[in-house]
Structure formats: structure tokens, C-alpha cells
Amino acid sequence: MDPSEVNLPPLKDLTIDNITENVNLVNSTNPSPRFKFLLERLVVHLHDYARETRLSHNEWLQAIQFLTSTGQICSDVRQEFILLSDILGLSLLVDSVDHPKPPGSTEGTVLGPFHTHDAEHLENGCIMSYDHNGEPLLVTCTVKDIRGNPIPDVKIDIWETDSSGMYDVQHAGRDKPDGRCILTSDKEGKFWFKGIVPVPYPIPHDGPVGKLLLKLSRHPMRPSHMHFMFEKEGWDKLVTALYLRGDPYETSDAVFGVKESLIVELGQVDKETAGKYPGTHEGMRLLTYDFVLVTEKETAELRDRNSIEALKKLNMTVRIVDGLPVPDVNWRDTQTVSRQG
Template identity: 55%
Template sequence: MERCAPVENAIPPMTDLTADNITENVVAINSTCSDARGKFIFERAVHHLHDFAREVRLSSEEWMIGINFLTKVGQISDDLRAEMILLSDTLGLSMLVDSIDHPRIGEVTEGTVLGPFHTHDAPDTDLGYTLHGDPDVTRLFVLSTVKDTKGNPIADAKVDVWEGDSHGFYDVQNFNRQGPDGRAVLHTNSEGMLFFNAIVPVPYPIPDDGPVGAMLRFLNRHPNRPGHIHVMLQKDGYDKLTTALYPRGDPFETSDPVFGVKESLIVDLGEVDDEIAENYGVKKGTALLKYNFVLATDEEARAMREKKAIEAMKKQNRKMKMLNGLPIPDLD
């Protein structure tokens, strides 16, 4: 965060602090920040945090437990251990923010959690790539298209794909990780086709040996995610899509600890037939996942985001205006 350039007005003097007026005092001392959107976010965050403490009558002991918990979330995190993302995911915040920032548009493929296992070292490789080196797996051929909302193929979209191994572990969970496995970066061809060799995904527990795992146990929650393959699609001019596909019938389909499953992302697997076997050099009878991704343009996504924001502001009875597609208070 860069330092916010101060506006001209002086900080309003604080009044004698009480549990009832401290919120207004914090908002006042933050009020000389000139970043309208940042100031609005802090103002509302302070209001909700303070109201939360007042509402539950938070004790000092309880808040210290909270501070120690958040400290541990930070301490266990590094480049390959994304505990903060896990916390956001397990509290439902990641899915909420995704649904606000990428509201549903017609047949556009819905998004879901990025999760803590995406990396930036996957091989940039060709269509037809085999994600896993492990030979002892149930193969799955993924055959899909990437199109726009008018049905036109999107060529040369960058597609990150990643999934766990046959035991449900991602490569980054291997202490002896030699390099990427179970992940790749692919590019759609001129017809918008996307195909690669994966394995039938299996359920797996999110890492539960840290503070987030302790939180789940406290809440009597299980850590098991339904099996899925992550897919992230990017192309200039189109809204970035971070999503995942979930084979139907997983025992954890309706109790995902990160709330990532959506009906439109549940897929029925088929089998590779003679034609697909011949065209793509895949063994007949291999499990088959067919899916057609649809991307919104940046303009379509921005228009829907703004429409939803205006609807939400009307419900809140706030006098607001839009700045770069996001709401800020209208003080004029």
C-alpha cells in the first residue's frame, strides 16, 4: 500500500472515547486520506469490526485468542503454503468476493476458488500434454472448447490447469518436490480447442495441520474437498476466469469446506470412443471429461458488475457514485 496523499482538511479532533463513539473517532482520524475508494473500504471495515465486537461483547481473552490465531496464520505461510487464502476460503469470503467481482452473465462459465495450490512454475506446453508423471493412475482425457458469449471460438487463450495426484496431494505438498507435477499452462488452438491428459480427481483434505485446520476442528467441520480439476483462463479483452470442474457424485459434493462447488461446474464423465481415440491418440475407454467454457468480454463483465453494484447500493439506501466501476460515497 502506498502512502495516501493527504487532503487539505485537518483531522477532526477526537472526543472523549467511549465504546459508543470510538468508531466515529477512528473514521475521523482516517478521513484525510484522499483515496476515496480506500477510505470507504476502511470506514466500512472499521464500522463492521467495531459492531462485531460490541454485538458479541468480545472479551479481551477472546480477542487475544483471535490475535494469536491470525499470527499463526501468518507465521505458517510462505510461497508454497497459502494459509491466508485457506482462511479466506474456509470462511466463505473467497467465494463471496468472486461472486461479487464476477457476477453471473447468461451462459458464461461460473468462477470458483483459486485455492492455495496454484503456482507460477508450471510448464508452458502443448495441447495433449500429460499432467502427471505417475503411471499408477486412472487416466482422464479432458476435451473442451473456449468460446465467447456469441459462440465464437477464442484462440490462443492461456489456460492454467492443475490438480492433485491419485492420493489427493498436490505437488507442493511433497517435501521433496523436485519441480512442478500435475500442472501445466496450455493455449487454445485456432478453433478454441483445449485438450489434455489428466487423472480422475479424487477427494482430498485441505492442509489441516495448521491454524485453519484447528479452526475447522473447533467448529466440528471436516477438511475434505470433493475431487476437482482447477482451470484458469486468460485472454486479453476477456474477463479472467478462475474455475474448477467437479465430477458428479463425490461424497463431499454438498459439504465442501471452501464452498467451491456450483451446479454448473459439476460434470458427468464419459468414455473415449473410437473417433476421439483416433483423433487425439488416446486409448479407447479412457474416462472422458467434456466441457465448453464460455468467457465474457471485459466490457460485458464490467457492465454486469456495475449493474449489480448499483442494485446493491439502492438496497443500502446510500448516496453513492461509481469510480472505475466501483462504488464510493457521493459527497457532492
């Protein structure tokens, strides 16, 4: 911390025009190229934002207060910053960048703030929702690779709201998980369970994010959906969800998560199916879907290729370190190019 150790130009008389460059100089003494890159772009965008909008002190202070209240409403069971990221489209964008999907594989979508780590490992055929007001639903799915081969032993996290549109963690006095479970795909890549028909619901909108939506004249609704997350060593983690065809919010999801390939039409359990799945009956609602996973290796290669191509278009020459881009060789060049943005 001895200032004489700091080998930097004197930081004094910083102006609207030179402050970005100087803040980035101070930040550039840290040893990680990736962290340096993340900070350099952050400072450029933050400063460009203030310069382009001519941000006033009052507006800045309102932003400070908004961020503070967003942090303060967070708890073990509420993550308002994820909600904020969701309604600004950032969550979907990050998922798309980090988990590119080759044709034929199942698309990903937003994780949302309601995944928990305490769901019970249950057996195929289980009941995962104890909401008696919900409309019973049989869900039968497969997990396969892109060539159609079943993938056994995949860990599948599944979660949905109850019939009132609330996740278990949104109810006071929750003593155990409900409307969520963890299953494992069998030798044929199959998994199945009994849940309830998903319903549309508002994201929590009694906090700062809700106020922001109101100010933006936007509704807080998400179309009916059920969340799925797939994990197995060697396979790219898939965070996705299935949406119901014809939902009133199908094309106006507050968090931009709907993809055509993830929309399903519910069917009905017929006599034969009812016979195959104990605890079901003819006429019960039925959801079937075939999920397709991609290997980690294939995803990493695609991600690297996409990164290099996308950044080339932005005139940034990068190299990939641990699967993430850092500016190549001449750091100052990158900075100069990016300042034109």
C-alpha cells in the same frame, strides 16, 4: 507528522459509543475515496462486531494469537489466510461480486491456495500429470464466446492434485511442477490434454485453519475437482473448476466451491476418439466441457450495474470510480446510514 498540522477534533475520552466515529474521522484525511470507503466500512464492522458480541479481552487475545499463527505458517508454498478466507465463504463471495456471469457463460469458483506461477507452457495433447498411480483421463474442451464463436489463443492454466490428493507443492523436495500446465486454445477454441481422474482431498488441516474446522465440527474435505483459469486480453479472467458428479463431498465442500453447472459426468473414450487423440485408448476415462467466456467490457458493465443496485438497496448512494464504488458526494450521510447496521 507535526501534530499542529492535524486538523481534527481532539481525540480523548473515547467511549464504546463514540470511538467508531472518531477513528473514522482520523482515517478520513487520506486522499483516496476508495481507500477511505474500505477503511470506514472495516472500522464500522470491526467495532460493531466487538459491540454486538461484547467481545472479551480473552477472546480478543485468542483472535490475535490465531491471526498471528495463521500468518506465521504461511510460506512460499502455503497460504493459510487464503484457506481461512475459503472456509469462511469469503473467497467465493468475492469472486461472485468481482466476476458476475451473465446467463450462458461459465460460472467461476474459488481459486484456492495452490495455483502457482511456474507451470510449464505445454502443447495440446500433452501429459500434465506424471503420477502413475492416477487413473488416466483424457480432457477435451472448447472455449467459446456467449454466441458460440470459438476463442483462439486463450491462455489456460490447469492444475490438479495427484492420486493421493496432494498438489505438487505439498510434497517436500519438489524440483519441478507436476499436475499443472499452461495450454493455449487453438483456432477452433479447442484444448486437450492427458491428466488423471481427480480425487477428493482434505485442505491442509494441520495448521490454525484445521484447528478452527475441528472446533466448528466441520470436515476439511473438498470434492474431486480440476482447476482451470482462462486469460486473454479483452476477456474477463475466468477462475473456475470442474467437479465430478457423485463425489461423496459434492454437497459439503469445505470451501463452498461447487456449482451445479460445473459438475461433470466422466465418459469413456470410444474407438473413434482414441484414433483422434494420440496416446489414448478405448475405455480410458474422458472429460469434456465447453467453457464460455465473457468480454471484459460486458463484465465491467454488469459489475457496475450490480454494485449500484446492491448498494441502493442498502441506502448507499455511490458513484463508480475505476470500476469500484465510492460514496457519492456526502460522505457523512453514508456514514450515518451505515452506523444503523
